Amino acid sequence: xxxxxxxxxxxxxxxxxxxxxxxxxxxxxxxxxxxxxxxxxxxxxxxxxxxxxxxxxxxxxxxxxxxxxxxxxxxxxxxxxxxxxxxxxxxxxxxxxxxxxxxxxxxxxxxxxxxxxxxxxxxxxxxxxxxxxxxxxxxxxxxxxxxxxxxxxxxxxxxxxxxxxxxxxxxxxxxxxxxxxxxxxxxxxxxxxxxxxxxxxxxxxxxxxxxxxxxxxxxxxxxxxxxxxxxxxxxxxxxxxxxxxxxxxxxxxxxxxxxxxxxxxxxxxxxxxxxxxxxxxxxxxxxxxxxxxxxxxxxxxxxxxxxxxxxxxxxxxxxxxxxxxxxxxxxxxxxxxxxxxxxxxxxxxxxxxxxxxxxxxxxxxxxxxxxxxxxxxxxxxxxxxxxxxxxxxxxxxxxxxxxxxxxxxxxxxxxxxxxxxxxxxxxxxxxxxxxxxxx
Amino acid sequence: xxxxxxxxxxxxxxxxxxxxxxxxxxxxxxxxxxxxxxxxxxxxxxxxxxxxxxxxxxxxxxxxxxxxxxxxxxxxxxxxxxxxxxxxxxxxxxxxxxxxxxxxxxxxxxxxxxxxxxxxxxxxxxxxxxxxxxxxxxxxxxxxxxxxxxxxxxxxxxxxxxxxxxxxxxxxxxxxxxxxxxxxxxxxxxxxxxxxxxxxxxxxxxxxxxxxxxxxxxxxxxxxxxxxxxxxxxxxxxxxxxxxxxxxxxxxxxxxxxxxxxxxxxxxxxxxxxxxxxxxxxxxxxxxxxxxxxxxxxxxxxxxxxxxxxxxxxxxxxxxxxxxxxxxxxxxxxxxxxxxxxxxxxxxxxxxxxxxxxxxxxxxxxxxxxxxxxxxxxxxxxxxxxxxxxxxxxxxxxxx
Numbered sequence: 134x135x136x137x138x139x140x141x142x143x144x145x146x147x148x149x150x151x152x153x154x155x156x157x158x159x160x161x162x163x164x165x166x167x168x169x170x171x172x173x174x175x176x177x178x179x180x181x182x183x184x185x186x187x188x189x190x191x192x193x194x195x196x197x198x199x200x201x202x203x204x205x206x207x208x209x210x211x212x213x214x215x216x217x218x219x220x221x222x223x224x225x226x227x228x229x230x231x232x233x234x235x236x237x238x239x240x241x242x243x244x245x246x247x248x249x250x251x252x253x254x255x256x257x258x259x260x261x262x263x264x265x266x267x268x269x270x271x272x273x274x275x276x277x278x279x280x281x282x283x284x285x286x287x288x289x290x291x292x293x294x295x296x297x298x299x300x301x302x303x304x305x306x307x308x309x310x311x312x313x314x315x316x317x318x319x320x321x322x323x324x325x326x327x328x329x330x331x332x333x334x335x336x337x338x339x340x341x342x343x344x345x346x347x348x349x350x351x352x353x354x355x356x357x358x359x360x361x362x363x364x365x366x367x368x369x370x371x372x373x374x375x376x377x378x379x380x381x382x383x384x385x386x387x388x389x390x391x392x393x394x395x396x397x398x399x400x401x402x403x404x405x406x407x408x409x410x411x412x413x414x415x416x417x418x419x420x421x422x423x424x425x426x427x428x429x430x431x432x433x434x435x436x437x438x439x440x441x442x443x444x445x446x447x448x449x450x451x452x453x454x455x456x457x458x459x460x461x462x463x464x465x466x467x468x469x470x471x472x473x474x475x476x477x478x479x480x481x482x483x484x485x486x487x488x489x490x491x492x493x494x495x496x497x498x499x500x501x502x503x504x505x506x507x508x509x510x511x512x513x514x515x516x517x518x519x520x521x522x523x524x525x526x527x528x529x530x531x532x533x534x535x536x537x538x539x540x541x542x543x544x545x546x547x548x549x550x551x552x553x554x555x556x557x558x559x560x561x562x563x564x565x566x567x568x569x570x571x572x
Numbered sequence: 573x574x575x576x577x578x579x580x581x582x583x584x585x586x587x588x589x590x591x592x593x594x595x596x597x598x599x600x601x602x603x604x605x606x607x608x609x610x611x612x613x614x615x616x617x618x619x620x621x622x623x624x625x626x627x628x629x630x631x632x633x634x635x636x637x638x639x640x641x642x643x644x645x646x647x648x649x650x651x652x653x654x655x656x657x658x659x660x661x662x663x664x665x666x667x668x669x670x671x672x673x674x675x676x677x678x679x680x681x682x683x684x685x686x687x688x689x690x691x692x693x694x695x696x697x698x699x700x701x702x703x704x705x706x707x708x709x710x711x712x713x714x715x716x717x718x719x720x721x722x723x724x725x726x727x728x729x730x731x732x733x734x735x736x737x738x739x740x741x742x743x744x745x746x747x748x749x750x751x752x753x754x755x756x757x758x759x760x761x762x763x764x765x766x767x768x769x770x771x772x773x774x775x776x777x778x779x780x781x782x783x784x785x786x787x788x789x790x791x792x793x794x795x796x797x798x799x800x801x802x803x804x805x806x807x808x809x810x811x812x813x814x815x816x817x818x819x820x821x822x823x824x825x826x827x828x829x830x831x832x833x834x835x836x837x838x839x840x841x842x843x844x845x846x847x848x849x850x851x852x853x854x855x856x857x858x859x860x861x862x863x864x865x866x867x868x869x870x871x872x873x874x875x876x877x878x879x880x881x882x883x884x885x886x887x888x889x890x891x892x893x894x895x896x897x898x899x900x901x902x903x904x905x906x907x908x909x910x911x912x913x914x915x916x917x918x919x920x921x922x923x924x925x926x927x928x929x930x931x932x933x934x935x936x937x938x939x940x941x942x943x944x945x946x947x948x949x950x951x952x953x954x955x956x957x958x959x960x961x962x963x964x965x966x967x968x969x970x971x972x
Binding site for chain 2: 168169171175178179182183185186391392393394395398404405407408409410411412413416417420421423424425426427428501505506508509511512519523526534537538541544545548549552553556
């Protein structure tokens with residue numbers, strides 16, 4: 134049996150009137166209908182949020198901009214009882230103290246040195262972060278070697294006085310090191326040249342560094358106790374970032390190593406540091422570092438939290454890098470081994486470049502966390518941005534009810550600009566890397 | 573011409589190329605370096621401590637503290653309590669602020685995480701602004717903001733802000749009614765326990781019943797009735813019988829201060845507010861990622877089976893999302909607990925403030941104090957991650 138369909142019956146005989154175009158599928162009204170008022174529940178939600186915005190936004194704008202005091206030299210401008218206006222933020226306070234927030238107590242006549250430091254830092258960061266910048270390998274050398282030396286000389290004044298005994302010791306040590314490299318090369322029956330180049334290179338780099346540090350450029354010395362504000366915040370963050378990446382990679386490799394003692398040591402370090410709050414690490418560095426050193430050696434007060442943050446962020450960085458190492462397919466390791474590469478070559482040439490690329494977002498996230506955490510050094514008495522604001526807030530010359538709010542609004546803005554910028558940059562990199570993976 | 577390489581005897585190589593020898597060498601080197609560092613540090617520390625005439629050992633925990641703590645759950649007084657008691661007070665304060673913080677931040681974080689996925693554009697954007705704003709500002713700045721800029725300018729006790737029902741807010745903190753238990757108040761927790769056990773038994777019975785017959789029992793309603801209804805009924809019955817098991821001591825305004833009631837320190841309020849709102853931003857992202865990780869096919873498959881949208885959410889989506897959410901959620905809980913150490917910046921007497929601050933300064937026994945404090949946090953962290961690993965192994969998807 135077969136069913137036949139009488140086709141012509143389904144064909145219209147005469148032209149049907151065209152429907153009018155749907156008038157509400159495009160344009161702002163349709164959009165609002167779709168996204169804001171698509172049902173009774175959504176409409177109520179929208180209205181509630183609108184009410185919340187109405188309650189919170191106008192007073193905020195009024196406080197920050199409309200009623201704000203923009204100029205003035207002391208509290209009179211920001212106190213109602215002294216003829217001022219205390220309804221809004223006291224930006225005059227920020228303007229007056231901006232130098233202190235930026236440089237701390239750095240001598241005013243010497244602040245150009247800090248400005249140059251900021252410029253050099255900006256140059257290095259820009260060189261490394263701008264992905265199409267020319268010669269980024271030189272940029273890395275600049276950022277990880279020359280820039281720290283320049284900054285040291287600029288900020289402290291350089292002129293570290295090494296005794297002649299120290300230099301003689303350094304020369305003997307350098308000669309011994311080169312001899313050791315040559316000896317190892319001779320035992321391994323490899324050519325002598327690379328050994329001499331590596332040994333000589335290490336001695337030369339250390340020698341040039343120490344030499345530059347000891348030259349007297351005629352800059353007056355500025356003790357670290359005078360540094361403060363944004364200078365210290367950026368310094369702690371930079372040192373943390375510069376140290377945490379290499380140490381973190383080493384720790385991650387140690388944790389993935391087949392050697393049991395190396396692996397144990399890395400695991401214990403990472404888990405120990407990650408298991409305690411940063412503030413306890415900072416307090417430990419502050420109170421215990423001097424205990425563990427010989428009595429005649431003193432550690433600079435700024436250096437102690439620097440060591441603490443570097444240790445802390447290395448442990449976090451190690452876990453991020455470990456994630457990248459674990460994400461590498463085994464074939465990459467096997468491919469490298471089949472080429473006859475040894476362990477360092479395999480890691481440096483094949484595995485790490487790919488692994489680090491995978492975890493760039495994680496690395497930037499760790500940097501953001503580190504940047505925010507630098508604010509904790511204020512608890513152990515280092516004058517970073519938060520501490521300078523704390524100190525200015527209680528300045529009797531600026532005693533007004535809205536000073537605290539204004540100061541913290543400024544701090545929040547400062548941190549927000551940096552952290553938000555970093556997170557956007559990491560999103561951009563992620564998108565750019567993903568473009569290469571798309572099929 | 574061909575050269576034939578004999579395979580029988582491998583070329584002799586120096587033992588320096590042997591990976592095993594190298595491995596042993598590196599490890600011996602590591603042990604030697606670490607051991608040397610520890611040795612130097614220990615000898616220096618002993619020498620320095622002797623020079624500063626600081627006794628070592630944990631005997632100081634028995635000494636009288638001689639300072640007062642503004643908030644403590646256990647009796648503490650400057651005259652009679654020891655440094656060991658101070659440690660306990662700090663530890664309890666840390667635990668209580670962490671526990672309450674975890675409770676509130678979970679609720680707030682889940683709300684905001686779900687809001688970010690809302691189809692309502694405005695709700696999603698407001699949630700996004702919240703997350704971005706709070707994630708990118710250091711917790712310390714937020715704590716100082718709450719403590720100094722928001723709670724600082726509150727009025728004096730005389731002009732307290734009244735919030736009705738015995739709740740007051742002023743510069744000395746947050747005041748609320750304090751429950752007063754009468755002699756027969758024990759009946760309520762006892763009934764609550766009975767209700768809990770009953771609910772548990774009923775759930776087991778309902779599950780086996782469903783497996784046998786396919787019939788579902790009203791588990792939710794019965795549980796609610798047993799756990800909440802039973803104690804409430806008991807309370808009402810006791811009150812009607814004239815026993816009045818739980819009364820409330822309301823704070824009353826005096827000339828200079830509020831008397832009675834329960835006072836919550838402004839430091840505690842600020843710390844709780846800061847920790848809760850800050851961690852909620854991170855939990856929101858965890859929740860969002862977890863829900864997005866459940867593939868759309870799962871929802872579609874569930875509706876093709878005829879499940880209602882509520883059932884789809886409860887039985888299909890949420891169990892799978894939880895698998896992704898729980899591990900990072902736990903680390904956020906840990907972060908909150910560790911971040912509560914920032915209390916030291918605003919003066920809430922937590923473990924770090926009491927023990928690593930006051931006790932360390934008074935006794936000078938840096939090593940012991942630091943070891944104890946870090947040991948506490950380390951224990952909390954390690955126990956949590958051990959429990960998490962067990963959980964993870966149980967719920968992880970097992971592939972081939």
